[in-house]
Amino acid sequence: MKKILSVILVVTIFFSCKTEPVEEPLYDSTLVQVSVIDALLQGFYDGFFPIYKLKRYGDFGIGTFHGLDGEMMMFNDTIFQVLSSGEVKIPNDTIKTPFAAVSPMVSSKTISLSTFNFNQLKEEFDSLFPTRNIFYLVKIKGNFSHVRTRSVPAQQRPYLPLVEITANQPEFEFENVKGDIIGFYCPPYAQGINVTGLHLHFLTADRTGGGHLLEFELENGQIEIGNLLHYHLILPEQGDFLGGDFTLDRTDELEDVEK
Ligand SMILES: [Zn+2]
Numbered sequence: 001m002k003k004i005l006s007v008i009l010v011v012t013i014f015f016s017c018k019t020e021p022v023e024e025p026l027y028d029s030t031l032v033q034v035s036v037i038d039a040l041l042q043g044f045y046d047g048f049f050p051i052y053k054l055k056r057y058g059d060f061g062i063g064t065f066h067g068l069d070g071e072m073m074m075f076n077d078t079i080f081q082v083l084s085s086g087e088v089k090i091p092n093d094t095i096k097t098p099f100a101a102v103s104p105m106v107s108s109k110t111i112s113l114s115t116f117n118f119n120q121l122k123e124e125f126d127s128l129f130p131t132r133n134i135f136y137l138v139k140i141k142g143n144f145s146h147v148r149t150r151s152v153p154a155q156q157r158p159y160l161p162l163v164e165i166t167a168n169q170p171e172f173e174f175e176n177v178k179g180d181i182i183g184f185y186c187p188p189y190a191q192g193i194n195v196t197g198l199h200l201h202f203l204t205a206d207r208t209g210g211g212h213l214l215e216f217e218l219e220n221g222q223i224e225i226g227n228l229l230h231y232h233l234i235l236p237e238q239g240d241f242l243g244g245d246f247t248l249d250r251t252d253e254l255e256d257v258e259k
Pocket of ligand 1: 071212
């Protein structure tokens with residue numbers, strides 16, 4: 001069945017008005033993103049968008065915090081912060097993010113999985129997902145025999161590029177754990193704007209561990225895939241971003257950062 005898929009790119013400049021602007025309602029299947037990945041790669045870690053505002057756009061998402069202080073997971077409307085110590089906390093709502101992506105928890109397809117790992121998810125992508133050319137929400141819930149994650153330590157100015165920070169990233173291993181993988185798939189044409197392909201974070205079911213996902217071995221569980229057909233981008237009005245160089249191809253840097 002052919003579907004006409006429309007990806008609407010709406011760029012919203014984030015104004016620091018004294019009165020809150022009236023916000024347009026968004027479609028349910030909208031991926032809402034704060035800043036772009038090439039800004040984070042350049043070391044633009046100053047938060048500019050308060051995390052309580054992310055909750056207006058969805059109950060599911062990933063990102064980071066002001067100064068790159070850990071990995072963010074938004075799950076069932078709660079925002080979790082995995083610090084570089086491995087500790088998980090619920091951050092103050094007024095903390096700002098320099099980069100995040102959220103959406104409502106839409107579910108277009110659920111598939112049961114057993115003995116399944118990250119490489120299989122990448123290799124068998126075309127049998128699980130209808131196309132590589134739209135955005136998806138991805139959630140995998142289940143029992144994992146092994147998970148490896150990382151977080152990043154909070155940074156002070158002058159900020160180093162992301163690739164230099166992740167070279168010394170603290171990593172965490174989990175064995176025989178229940179949990180949730182949370183994240184998004186972005187199509188190839190999103191290069192520079194977001195991580196193309198899969199960008200996933202992990203949170204244990206008891207909410208005591210997690211981070212940016214590097215490896216997983218699922219024993220059994222299920223994957224939920226949500227088709228996201230609309231895109232809403234929120235950019236800063238001031239700060240490093242305005243003087244950034246967005247002409248470079250940072251694909252190789254991003255590949256190093258994601259490992
Ligand atoms: Zn991440």
